[in-house]
Amino acid sequence: MRILVVEDEKSIVDFLSQGLKESGYAVDIANDGQTGLDYALATQYDVILLDVMLPKLNGFAVVRELRRASIKTPVIMLTARSTVDDRVHGLDAGADDYLVKPFAFAELLARIRALLRRPSISTDTAISFGDIELDTIKHEFRRRGERIELSGREFSILEYFMRNPGQVLTRTQIAEHIWNFDAYAGSNVVDVYIGYLRKKIDEDPSHSYIKTIRGVGYRFSPEG
Structure with a gap:
């Protein structure tokens, strides 16, 4: 946010x-x-x-x-x-x-x-797909009921993805939504944080929730 x-x-x-x-x-x-x-x-x-x-x-x-x-x-x-x-x-x-x-x-x-929390701004405070759930009030991520610790930045990126399931998000879109004007200058910081997230939220690396769209960006796939 x-x-x-x-x-x-x-x-x-x-x-x-x-x-x-x-x-x-x-x-x-x-x-x-x-x-x-x-x-x-x-x-x-x-x-x-x-x-x-x-x-x-x-x-x-x-x-x-x-x-x-x-x-x-x-x-x-x-x-x-x-x-x-x-x-x-x-x-x-x-x-x-x-x-x-x-x-x-x-x-x-x-x-x-x-x-x-207003309907015109956001949807539910708890966002879930299958066995994963994000609680935006408690700032908690759970997979099959087990809490997995995310950093503040990781949490924000995952929330952005989960609020836009199936939509291809470019690196620029992600950076502009998560970082401020000074923090992102064409670096690979988005890719680095996507790597962090995948290690934490995916049980099987070959079936990642966050898909790479080559040459464009990333897409959150609820089915993993």
């Missing part, structure tokens, strides 16, 4: 970036409203965390422009302004949720999960 943080206070940026990455999310950072808008228009994100008071373009203007462009990505507005009028303004502009600073990081994660 990929999150865009649009925030100009360095201490908050560092706090959010570290916490979200530790929770298994890929994170892009924009330090002003115009850059945040450009990022959101150019790239598909799962959630946007958007400060209100920003240089160049404030948060209200950013979310209005996104909705005018038919970008439906869930937006959580972050602000120190706690008046009812401010919250109403943000929600009327097109935000999905509103969190007042300072906030507990656990609450932010819960609100992100709640948005991702």
Whole structure:
């Protein structure tokens, strides 16, 4: 899952970036409203965390422009302004949720999960095919009921595959969904992580859940 943080206070940026990455999310950072808008228009994100008071373009203007462009990505507005009028303004502009600073990081994660559970954004929190199951709330993968430990990045890649069964995903699609702008520059990092995943989730290497589509990318095959 990929999150865009649009925030100009360095201490908050560092706090959010570290916490979200530790929770298994890929994170892009924009330090002003115009850059945040450009990022959101150019790239598909799962959630946007958007400060209100920003240089160049404030948060209200950013979310209005996104909705005018038919970008439906869930937006959580972050602000120190706690008046009812401010919250109403943000929600009327097109935000999905509103969190007042300072906030507990656990609450932010819960609100992100709640948005991702919406039918228009995601499906069930437990995804299963045959004898394998992925629980996106507990962050657990099981094969025949036995829990298999995955890293945060491995989990995110597998979730992306399992939400798109049978669909060929290019290396670029996978990289853009899982890593941020700076982490992937045409390297073989996607192939490396696919190798890690196969070793963990496949019982028989000759019948892998993740099929290589030569010259294109990979496809998740539920039957293995």
